[in-house]
Amino acid sequence: MPPSSPANPLREGLLSRSAPEPCSLVIFGATGDLTHRKLVPALYNLAADGNLPPSISVIGFARREKSDEQFRAELEEAARKFSRQKINDELWPNFAASIFYHRSEFTNLAGYESLAARLDELDAHRGTRGNRLFYLSAGPDQFPIILENLRKSGLNRAKEGSWSRVIVEKPFGTDLPSAIELNNMVEGSFREADTYRIDHYLGKETAQNIMVLRFANAIFEQVWNARYVHHVQITASEPLGVEGRAGYYDHSGAMRDMVQNHLLQLLCLTAMEPPTDLSADAIRDEKVKVLRCLRRLAGPDVAEHVVRAQYAAGSVNGRDVVGYLDEQNIPATSQTETYVALEASVDNWRWAGVPFYIRVGKRLPKGATEIALHFKSVPPVLFRQTSQAIDDNVLVIRIQPDEGVSLRMSAKLPGSSLRIEPVKMDFHYGTSFGKATPEAYERLLLDAMAGDPTLFARRDEVEEAWKFVDAIRAAWDSGEGGPLANYSAGTWGPDEADELVKRSGAAWRRL
Numbered sequence: 001m002p003p004s005s006p007a008n009p010l011r012e013g014l015l016s017r018s019a020p021e022p023c024s025l026v027i028f029g030a031t032g033d034l035t036h037r038k039l040v041p042a043l044y045n046l047a048a049d050g051n052l053p054p055s056i057s058v059i060g061f062a063r064r065e066k067s068d069e070q071f072r073a074e075l076e077e078a079a080r081k082f083s084r085q086k087i088n089d090e091l092w093p094n095f096a097a098s099i100f101y102h103r104s105e106f107t108n109l110a111g112y113e114s115l116a117a118r119l120d121e122l123d124a125h126r127g128t129r130g131n132r133l134f135y136l137s138a139g140p141d142q143f144p145i146i147l148e149n150l151r152k153s154g155l156n157r158a159k160e161g162s163w164s165r166v167i168v169e170k171p172f173g174t175d176l177p178s179a180i181e182l183n184n185m186v187e188g189s190f191r192e193a194d195t196y197r198i199d200h201y202l203g204k205e206t207a208q209n210i211m212v213l214r215f216a217n218a219i220f221e222q223v224w225n226a227r228y229v230h231h232v233q234i235t236a237s238e239p240l241g242v243e244g245r246a247g248y249y250d251h252s253g254a255m256r257d258m259v260q261n262h263l264l265q266l267l268c269l270t271a272m273e274p275p276t277d278l279s280a281d282a283i284r285d286e287k288v289k290v291l292r293c294l295r296r297l298a299g300p301d302v303a304e305h306v307v308r309a310q311y312a313a314g315s316v317n318g319r320d321v322v323g324y325l326d327e328q329n330i331p332a333t334s335q336t337e338t339y340v341a342l343e344a345s346v347d348n349w350r351w352a353g354v355p356f357y358i359r360v361g362k363r364l365p366k367g368a369t370e371i372a373l374h375f376k377s378v379p380p381v382l383f384r385q386t387s388q389a390i391d392d393n394v395l396v397i398r399i400q401p402d403e404g405v406s407l408r409m410s411a412k413l414p415g416s417s418l419r420i421e422p423v424k425m426d427f428h429y430g431t432s433f434g435k436a437t438p439e440a441y442e443r444l445l446l447d448a449m450a451g452d453p454t455l456f457a458r459r460d461e462v463e464e465a466w467k468f469v470d471a472i473r474a475a476w477d478s479g480e481g482g483p484l485a486n487y488s489a490g491t492w493g494p495d496e497a498d499e500l501v502k503r504s505g506a507a508w509r510r511l
Contacts (some may be wrong), residue, residue, distance in 0.1 A: 020449035021163075022055035023131035024119050028106065028146050029138035030060025030071075034169065036078035038200075039137065040099075042441035044079050047095045048088060049438075051446060055127040058099045061115065063106070071101035084439055098126070106138065106145050112153035119155075130162035133448055137169055144185050151189040165194045167448055170261055171252065172197055172457070175473070176466040183459050196448045197457040201262040201369075203440030205429055206403040208455065210269045210371075211283075213397070213405060220395070223375065225350045230392065231506050232356045233372040234266050237364035239316045241489075246329035253336045255308070258360040260469045262369075264291065265457070266399070267356055270371055271346050280454040284461060291464035295345040302475035303482030305344075307496045308337035311363040314489030321363065321489045335484055338362040341497035342472070357501050359508065363489035368511045369399040391422040394509070403437050404428040 025043075027035055046052045060071055076096065080087050102118060104111020123130050134150060136143055150156045150166075158164040168186060173179030186195050201207055214221050223229070236258055242249045249257065268287035275282040297305050312323040324330060324338050339361035346356060375393040394408040406426040413419040429437045447455055475481035485494040492508065501508055 020051070020053045020446050021131055021451075022053045022126075022128045023133050023163075023449055024057040024059060024122055024128045025133045025135060025445075025449075026059045026061055026102075026115070026119075027135045027137050028061045029136070029142070030101070031062040031064055031074075032137055034137045035060065036075065037082050038439070038441045039135070039445070040075045041079050041083040042439055042445055044083055044087070044092070044095055045085050045439065046442050046446060048085050048091060051442075053449060055129075056098055056449075057119075057122045057126050057128050059115070059118070059122075060099070060101045061104060061111075062101075063103065065103055066101055068099070068101050072096045072099050075099060106142050106149070109149050109152055112149045112155060116153055116155055130159040132158070132162075132164040133167065134165070135167045135169070140171055140173075140182075143168070143182060147185050147189045156189040163194065163451065164190070165196060165448060165451070166190045167196045167198050169198055171256065172261070172462045173466065174252070174256060176463060176470050179462055179466050183462070187459075192459055193453070195459075196444075196453055197459075197462060198444055199261050199265055199457055200440040200444065201399065202265055202455040202457075203442075203444040204399050204403065205437045205443075206397055206399050206405070207266065207269060208443075209405075210397060215274050224373075226352055226354045228375055229354050230374050230376045231354060231501075231504055232270060233374065233501075233506075233509055234263055234270070234356065234358045234370075235372070235509070235511065236263060236360040236369040237492075237511060238362055238367045239364060239490075240367070241311070241321060241324070241363055242327050242330070246327060250330055250334055250336045254338055254340045254360050254362070255469055255473060259340055259342070259358060260465050261457070263358050263360060264465045264468070265461075266369075266371055267344065267346075267358065268461075270373075271351055271356070273350065278454075280452060281458075283454055284458045288458070288460050288464060289348075290346060291461065291468065293346050293348045293351075294468050295347050296468060296471050297342070297344075297475070298471040299475055299478075299480045302472050302480065305500070306340065306342040306472055306475075306481065307485060307494060307500055308476065308481075309339040309361075309485035309487050309494040309496070310334075310336065311338050311361075311489045312486050314363065314491065316363055316365070316490040323489070324363075337484065339364075339485075339487060339493050339497070341493065341500055343500055355501075355504055355506075357506070357508075359493065359497060361487075361493055364492060365490055366511060368401065370509075370511065371397040371399070372509050374506065390420055396509075402428060 027039060043058060076092060102115050119132065122128055132155060136146055138146065156164055166186065173182045214224055268290045271290045272286040273289065275286045310324045314321060325332055325334060341359040344356040344358060373395040377392050378390065390410055391408065396406045398404050404427045406424050408422050408424050410420050411423045413421045444455060472481065485496045487494040498508065
């Protein structure tokens, strides 16, 4: 087993994160979409903002034949297209000089041994101090091969005074047994303290702000419980279909692709208790407690509390689109869900009796992710003579695309008569702080370089989330979980999802 990092990053957390250290970042699967769309633009933006370590080397590891210059040119083209900041023609050459390409098959141990030699050379010439950060951006089926060859080549073992870490991209398995197997494989090469399971939702600024919103504002924390909250809605909607990912998506579906990781993480941040401090493990301990308090849905309970559906042909943003079964490379008999709505219960003292409604879907009218706390109604006594329905207060935390927080409350409409209308107090990150919100991968890459795992999923988080999801999927597979519903593309989902929330006197928010 390799030694852990020299420092103890688990105790640093959000409050006192160390500065990122010089290092070599090796990206396995560097010719793929993630590198071009997210990783390299994120690294460039960090460089443009002056946040990258003083010395860094970025090494792309892939099987295609190409030179450093070819690789840099491809990445420049992608960065100009996907970077949140316009590429500075004076800065780019200096940044590009830190990028290198290493050709090898993932299965070729000699390729890892030659990589080790090249990293030693870069340490000497670029001052990266023997620190290594390995990013597994390849397909999940390649993870065991890469991890095994990192171990055999000794790249997983940090030199004295240096560190060696690994970033594992989702999915973290396809069910609990495969997640345990993957975690055991990672553990065979890297310690848990040096393992970073990335979930880009946790890197979004508003997701990080949930704890500050709750625990630094007395007006919110006092009402953040079952006494005042009627229900919570967590929504992730997107207008896109499978978009060339048919092979992956038809095997995964909305439950595995989004609920098991992104949306359960948002639920944990919303429902968790105050941590003892802001260290990484203190925060992640509280998130795990939420997952353990989730009431397991199994057998016939799944049909009552979970709706799954698949989109049919329809119109999105004025454009006609085909149904899921007519998408390219989707089997005509596929039962894969593209939409999930579920009612979850957190069985602890704070949230007893409060339903958490989660929904996620493709081919919905717009793309957005948000958390909405719907507060209980005021007693219908004082204003009953107005014959008006008074809207409930709603606190909305917008994760994307327009990150911010809004609060809906009631106010008197100006005039001589008493008319009550809902009004909204709104906070936008971009306008309030006068600068663009960093992309999630910017924060997460920086944290990994600094050795701060706070915003990364711990092993027990991943496995507890799979326990909840696997029970639901088992009911679907057995036929006890209810039928697969349908909804037209461009609508907000099936009627069954509306009925799910209507039982508690609620209705889905229109985003």
